[in-house]
Amino acid sequence: MTKEITINGKSVSPVDLKGRRVVSFAMIDDLHQRPEGTASRNFRSNKKHFSLGEDYVELTADEIRRQSLTDVFPPRTPKGILLTESGYLMLVKPFTDDLAWNVQRELVNVYFRAKGDAKRKRAPAIDTVFARYHRIASLRPNADPNQCWIAAGRATYEKCGENPCETLGITSMEAPDQTNHKTVTEIGKMIGMSGQAVNKALIAMSYQVKVEGASSTSSNYEMLERGKPYGRMYDETRKRGKGAQQVLKWSPDIAEQIKRYMDVNKAAELALAGKLVEQDTRAPFAKKPETATV
Structure with missing residues (x-):
């Protein structure tokens, strides 16, 4: 002290x-x-x-x-x-x-x-600190190179007060396959749906599941096995590097699948509604049998 x-x-x-x-x-x-x-x-x-x-x-x-x-x-x-x-x-x-x-x-x-x-300590060199944290982040099994980069930037901010990733204008990074992953809001605009509706469709398609009680830095959704070929979790830095927010994004290819799913689902609903109407017309209210008069 x-x-x-x-x-x-x-x-x-x-x-x-x-x-x-x-x-x-x-x-x-x-x-x-x-x-x-x-x-x-x-x-x-x-x-x-x-x-x-x-x-x-x-x-x-x-x-x-x-x-x-x-x-x-x-x-x-x-x-x-x-x-x-x-x-x-x-x-x-x-x-x-x-x-x-x-x-x-x-x-x-x-x-x-x-x-x-x-006595005041000499502030450590930012590049040295970043390289050290990046090396540590890379030790994780199956470490994602992009997330290692973002994680090292956040840790450097905590240590030195500056996030080199934000200084360089790197607030998010694309996947290694260069797929232009999009948010559910962006996917929704491609097919005339809201982001909320897209999330519900992805859940119904067993591509993702909603995470209850997620922290302020975690995504509210988690990919399921069927969604992994199309989705990717991104770490995006916040303003002035103060923490990060995980964002689940999807390949644009998912838009057509959602549209087909919604069309089929809508057709099934219409067909079911038609059957109900048909059954209703076939079975009118039966008259009560008349009682015999003596």
Whole structure:
């Protein structure tokens, strides 16, 4: 655990994120003796001047939990922002009172540049980290090359704060056979059906099954044996590389099969309806037998 640091007579617990020393808005308000919310408001008013990744970092609620920063932000914080040294200096630039000068000096010299337990680690090279994770992902039995690439990109983001796949514009990868797999919505447009209807048809055809209780990163559907020649599971990175979502896509060839299935199914329904009508006309309501009069 990092030792506390004294700034202007106040004890401060240093916050380190991926090898960098950072500071929260609440810490700035407290040390500069400003009303709660002052630092946050000033940041929002001048956010266009701050560079994401250089002057500040944004964290989702899940990242706050995984980085063990729950004591830095209030409970149930949906998105947290932490400032680097450059971001802090930009934010407090308008602070010109005597206290501000003293606090700035101590934060820069003692907090951000502290040695010993709080010594900042040198950030690892992104290409080295990516290659290491890609090699690890490739160790899995029957590892898919495309998914290894995407998985390594996600892991590199967690380690270095940057996803090289997204930087290169690679948010999804085509299958090795170069089949232009499509989503159910795209398949539906080819045959005049909605994506929901396509999913129902694929289930009825025993090509896929709906997965109950799927996680936010997993697909809601899973291929069955009959669907494997036509379907493929893709890992697609989310915005700013924060996690990925599995998407089940299908070969365009599946569209004609779905159409034939729907046509046959519709014909069977019409035939069944016709038989019911025919039976109904053949069996009218029978009259009750008349009772004999004595």
